[in-house]
Amino acid sequence: MRTFSDLWQIAKKDLIEFTRDRLRLVTFLIMPMFMMIMVGFIFPNQNTLKNVPIGLANEDGGQVSQQLVSAITNLKLSPDKPDLAFEVKTYDNAEAIKNAIKSQQISGGLDIPADFDQKITTNGQAQVTIVQDQSNPQISQMVDQILTQVISGFSSQVGNQKVNQVLAVVPATNPVSSISAESIIAPVTSKIEGIIPGNPNYFEFVAPGIMAMIVMTAVLTGLAASIAREKEQGTLDGILISPINRLAIILGKALSQAIRGLIQGGIVLLLAFLLFGVTIHGNILLVALLLVLGIFSFVGLGILVSAIATEQETATQLLFMFQFPMLFLSGVFFPIALMPNIMQKIAEVIPLTYAINAIRKVMVLGAGFSAVRTEFLILLLFGIITLAISVPVFKRVITK
């Protein structure tokens, strides 16, 4: 049908124009790189957090306390990597640790009291103190967690030894003597199994969101700006004079934006893969399809905004106003489940949220189509509805 070839002509023209505008082309390529690099290197990544400086004060000095110190000092992040979790600095007491935290020389610390060994050998409970760096919640949370784990593990070990001692004095005829120490100390153990090999880091959580966001918002602003610009330049008149279908104009422009969006998405993925080791565990075509759907769902919005904003400047400003909250509300950086209820409700009406969820499922968990069917339908529906509203609005607005 005529509309299709016209649509393609418009898309082609937009793309040619775009590639010849040096400044826009450069911005287009640099922007995703910039965003990725900023996010990647700013946000703490468990893989990058090593040799965290902490303070250790061993006021006891006895054998068991030294074992604990050694366990902490030599703690490795993962069995196959040589990196140590902590860089341990020695202090005299808890006071000294606190001072060091104040001057931010360390990000937390552990104080082993003078009666540590004594309490243990006399079968009491020894208590150590984890000193927190409250100025830095994200790091201190991790430090506390790791320290607690180490201490808990150490405690189990000591417990094991003690139970073995107890079992040793039970006569062999006593059925209790055949119980193992572990079944008393830790009767229930757990192991963690993932869907995908390896440990996903925060960046793998963030990458799908960033990609979807960059692509979808670029399309949103790009479409509106493109129409507003043509209105301003006067070139829109030339197109309106011709017999071309109004729908073809919109869809043609949307197509050119979509193609650009997908290219940007590709750049983001490439960077994520090269710089941050993000891999797609699922089908890349499914990711592309979801991206396209996400773009489609935003096209109607883009048209509405361009119909309302008469100048390119206004259009871009209006959209920026939407983009910023959308960035935080759609779960790009933080899971929506952690947000207050009202924010969650708002997130539910933003198509970006569904696109991100779906892409994340595919990229991180390797989900197939059936797992993202709901998001697929929602995005499709959103797109159709907004398109249906916006096209007549567009037609009405461009007729003077």
Added chain:
Amino acid sequence: MNNVISVKNLTKKYGSLIAVDRISFEVYKGEVFGLLGENGAGKTTTLEMIEGLRKPTSGEIKVLGFDAVHDIQHIKERIGVQLQSSAYYDYLKLREILDLFGSFYQKKLNPDDLFKMVGLESKADQYIKNLSGGQRQRFSIIASLINDPEIVFLDEPTTGLDPVARRNTWDIIAKIKEKGKTIILTTHYMEEAEILCDRIAIMEKGKIITIGKPHQLIEQAETPYKVEFVLEKDNQKTIDRLLNACEARDCDIKKLPGKTAHYEMHIKSQELLNKAITALQKENPESFTIGRATLEDLFIELTGKTIADEENGNV
């Protein structure tokens, strides 16, 4: 019925502002029809409504037999429009622009033929920013011809051009007419309307105040003859004598602004013209010119003011 365009009681209102006020006119096949008037008279708005870019408030427009409001799709294929602001894409080459617009129509001409027609062959692969004002205008005219239209709409085709470029454009318009196309144009240059147009409609404040062939309209003017002269210096007595000589009531002497002692005399009949010339020669003017009134004179007569007045706000 040879009307290619028929406009009846066309009105366009913006709230309480009436931009076009119940105008009616017809354009015949193969003619050059001009809408003449100052800026803001409603010419461009009228044209845009016929082109389908603007919706009329009321009235009827028929183009090639089709209603311009309800059947605009049938019309678009057969008309060509020159955009007033010469707004074309900065990043497309001229040839690409013609190809782009051509692709929207079922019938399209070869861009090279069009470039040749206006002498822009060497610029075909350049960008619009590399063209001079005159070249851009020529391009915008051929852009309106890409679909070989039956009717061509030109909105102020020579505004902003130097005299040479202007005459070049007139030649191009003449060529278009020779191909049998109908042209409707707007202009505020009276000379242009007089030279190019078979028929004109003079618009003022949204209304048409007269329609007809330029030379016929001028002949029907109150004072179809004009004598322009320059005296050595301003001299009221001389003026009084001249007025006496040609019966003051039927001729009118106006001092022109600008150079010293420069006057214009408007005369009603040929007999009076002879008397005026005789009287003038006696006064030994530095120079004098005898001629016919121009369209501008007619315009001033009909609207009672000059363009300068209008622009200065002396409405």
